[in-house]
Amino acid sequence: DSGVTQTPKHLITATGQRVTLRCSPRSGDLSVYWYQQSLDQGLQFLIQYYNGEERAKGNILERFSAQQFPDLHSELNLSSLELGDSALYFCASSPHLKGNEQYFGPGTRLTVT
Amino acid sequence: DAKTTQPPSMDCAEGRAANLPCNHSTISGNEYVYWYRQIHSQGPQYIIHGLKNNETNEMASLIITEDRKSSTLILPHATLRDTAVYYCIVRVEGAGGTSYGKLTFGQGTILTVHP
Numbered sequence: 608d609s610g611v612t613q614t615p616k617h618l619i620t621a622t623g624q625r626v627t628l629r630c631s632p633r634s635g636d637l638s639v640y641w642y643q644q645s646l647d648q649g650l651q652f653l654i655q656y657y658n659g660e661e662r663a664k665g666n667i668l669e670r671f672s673a674q675q676f677p678d679l680h681s682e683l684n685l686s687s688l689e690l691g692d693s694a695l696y697f698c699a700s701s702p703h704l705k706g707n708e709q710y711f712g713p714g715t716r717l718t719v720t
Numbered sequence: 721d722a723k724t725t726q727p728p729s730m731d732c733a734e735g736r737a738a739n740l741p742c743n744h745s746t747i748s749g750n751e752y753v754y755w756y757r758q759i760h761s762q763g764p765q766y767i768i769h770g771l772k773n774n775e776t777n778e779m780a781s782l783i784i785t786e787d788r789k790s791s792t793l794i795l796p797h798a799t800l801r802d803t804a805v806y807y808c809i810v811r812v813e814g815a816g817g818t819s820y821g822k823l824t825f826g827q828g829t830i831l832t833v834h835p
Contacts, residue, residue, distance in 0.1 A: 609763065638821055650764065650825040663822050697763050706821045707754055707811050711763030 610634065611712035613698050619718045625686040628715045632679055632700030638662075639681040640701075640709060641673055645694035656681055657704045688719045721824055722747040722810040729830040732802075738795040740829050742808030745789040751812050753784060753791045756825070757804040764807065764825070767793065798833045805830050 610633035620626055632639050641653040652665035656675035667673075670688075675681040685692060695716050699709040725743040732738040744753065754769040768775055768782045770791075775782045781794040795802050807828040 609765070611763070640821060640823075642823075649827065650758075652822045652824070655821055665822055695761065699763070701821060704821070707752065707809075707823065708766050708769065709764075709821060709823060710766065714761070714763050716761075 609710040609712060611698060611700050611710050613696075613712040613715050615715060616713065617716050617718075619720065620688060621720055622688055622690060624688050624719075625684065626688065626717065628683040628685070628696050628698075628717075630681045630683070630698030630700075630712060632681070632698075633710055636700035636702050636710070637679065638701045638704060638706050639675055639679070640699040641667075641681070641683050642697040642699065642711075643694050644697065644714075645691075648694075650697075653683070662704060685717070690719050693717055693719045721812070722751055724808045724810055724826060726806070726808055726826065726829045728827065729832070732795075732798045732831060732833050734800060734833055734835050735797055738798040738802065738831055738833065740793040740795075740806050740808075740831060741790060742793070743790045744808070744810045747788050747810050748812075751810050753782065754809040754811060754823075755780070755782065755793045756807045756809065756823075757802075758807070758828075759801075759804040767806075798831075800833050800835065803831060803833045 612631045644650045653667040655663040695714045699711040755767040756764045758764045784791045805828040
């Protein structure tokens with residue numbers, strides 16, 4: 608158990624819909640990272656927040672957005688969903704801004720039908 | 721981040737040592753070698769990292785060659801639960817600029833531990 612929690616574990620929704628994925632980092636960790644893992648793209652970095660501020664962006668689509676709240680939990684919002692957005696979404700946390708030692712949650716499996 | 725090359729797959733017998741190689745011939749002096757693993761559909765798990773000295777923790781040992789162009793992750797007594805994809809990542813400690821903590825995962829090595 609990494610100490611990072613993610614909800615929900617599974618999500619099934621239709622194309623065009625909007626969903627919110629939630630992540631609670633390990634106690635004391637200030638950085639939260641979001642990754643997407645699909646069968647054809649592998650594990651890809653989406654975005655990082657540190658203490659409430661966006662700090663790094665990867666290949667995140669404009670339809671996706673994230674935020675980190677004062678209690679440090681984070682949410683990833685996915686809108687206008689497409690079939691290709693079906694994937695595992697992982698959240699990770701680390702104590703520092705420049706953390707290469709990251710602790711991953713169990714993931715949310717999103718299926719878009 | 722320096723490019724890494726890993727074999728796509730390896731097999732190991734249960735109870736034997738699993739030695740997973742990684743080539744990183746373009747590594748620069750301030751880049752560390754990190755290892756993660758991902759057991760099927762679970763979140764990746766940090767294993768170990770090192771700069772130039774050999775490192776050991778409760779999970780594994782990391783051997784880095786003297787020229788730092790390659791490294792080997794050693795699982796001393798592999799079990800069936802060690803079956804996973806193992807990723808070698810080379811990265812500056814505390815990377816700056818806009819990359820911060822962005823980890824770039826390649827294809828990794830699929831390690832299969834057999835009974």
